[in-house]
Amino acid sequence: MSEPSTYSVLVEVRLRPGIADPQGATIERALPALGFEGVRSVRSGKAFRLEVDAPSADDAARRAGELAHRLLANPVIEESTVTVLA
Amino acid sequence: MAPRLGVVVFPGSNCEHDVVAALEQAGARADLVWHGDRSLAGFDGVVVPGGFAHGDYLRPGAIARFSPVMAAVGDLARAGAPVLGICNGFQVLTEAGLLPGALQKNRGLRFICDTVEVTVSSGRSALTRGLEPGTVLRLPINHFEGNYTCDDSTLARLVEEDRVVLRYVDNPNGSTGDIAGVCNEAGNVVGLMPHPERATEELLGSADGLPLLESFVAASASAAVTA
Incomplete structure (x- = not known):
């Protein structure tokens, strides 16, 4: 058995494809005015950094995925991805 | 006898006193219930009022749903008692x-x-049972997150099961299907973005919210009798 260690985890939450993103659309419309041409498909979201005590990186990712599904994202309109950073 | 309704107060709720006054005007007895309470015993129905429960942190309603009182709200809803969410309460x-x-x-x-x-x-909802479909009401809205969103199959089911309770005449916020309010399958749980409690006197600009609340109070009274 490996000792539990602390894993740094990144959870990204964004709107599901097909769900309108008024914030992303507004940012996209603002970009040409600032001289940023050729930028498309801006989608806004949220990012969370967590430190998770777990026996393995896989376990840390699984637990972060569960809490993302239960709290950080609203599965009706949002989806999330979990990345174990270290 | 007048039904007894609970009005849930979260940290950040701000419409609870208006809701109590309006429910009493509509013929109910109404009491505030703190979000940390675990029991709604003795209540014939419950209203989750507007405001910014738990500061709307993360998303409106995302934290509030884990407040201890919400288990009791769920039990009441499943028992068939009228449950109403107004604005932030709808989000919750x-x-x-x-x-x-x-x-x-x-x-x-x-x-x-x-x-x-x-x-x-x-x-067919507890909120609109006393009103004729097609009736147009003038109601205040006061929100940033009022854009009702659901997938196509949910929308089709809501329409098919006659669960779209209120629709905007001139969609102000982009809501799917112009939806301003929906109910659950049984019709006892209702949520709407407009504030009927702020439209109970002509002096306030409209009294069109009162028949909605009277309908909800009547539904609570009959739920109390059958319970």
Whole structure:
């Protein structure tokens, strides 16, 4: 058995494809005015950094995925991805 | 006897006193219930009022759904008692899974404070049982996240089952299907973005909210009799 260690985890939450993103659309419309041409498909979201005590990186990712599904994202309109950073 | 209704207070709720006054005007006895209470024993129905429960942190309603009182709200809802969510309360009920869909940021990203027209679309909910479908009501709205969103199959089911309770005449926020309010399958759980409690006197600009609340109070009275 490996000792539990602390894993740094990144959870990204964004709107599901097909769900309108008024914030992303507004940012996209603002970009040409600032001289940023050729930028498309801006989608806004949220990012969370967590430190998770777990026996393995896989376990840390699984637990972060569960809490993302239960709290950080609203599965009706949002989806999330979990990345174990270290 | 007048039904007894609970009005849930979260940290950040701000419409609870208006709701109590309006429910009493509509013929109910109404008492505030703190979000940390675990029991709604003795209440014939419950209202989750507007405001910013738990500061709307993360998403409106995302934290509130885990407040201790919400388990009791769910039990009451499943027992068939009338449950009403107004504005932030609607957001809480969707996050809690007691109503379908979600409330997103308004189209155009503007906070809207206005009086708008809505049409009673279904008379089968606890809120609209006393009203004729097609009736147009003038009600205040006051929200940033009022843009009702659901997938196509949910929308089709809501329409098919006559669960769209209120629709905007002139959609102010981008809501799917012009939806201003929906109910659950049984019709006892209802959520709406407009504030009927702020439209109970002509002096306030409209008294069109009163028949909605009277209908809800009547539904609570009959639920109390059958319980």
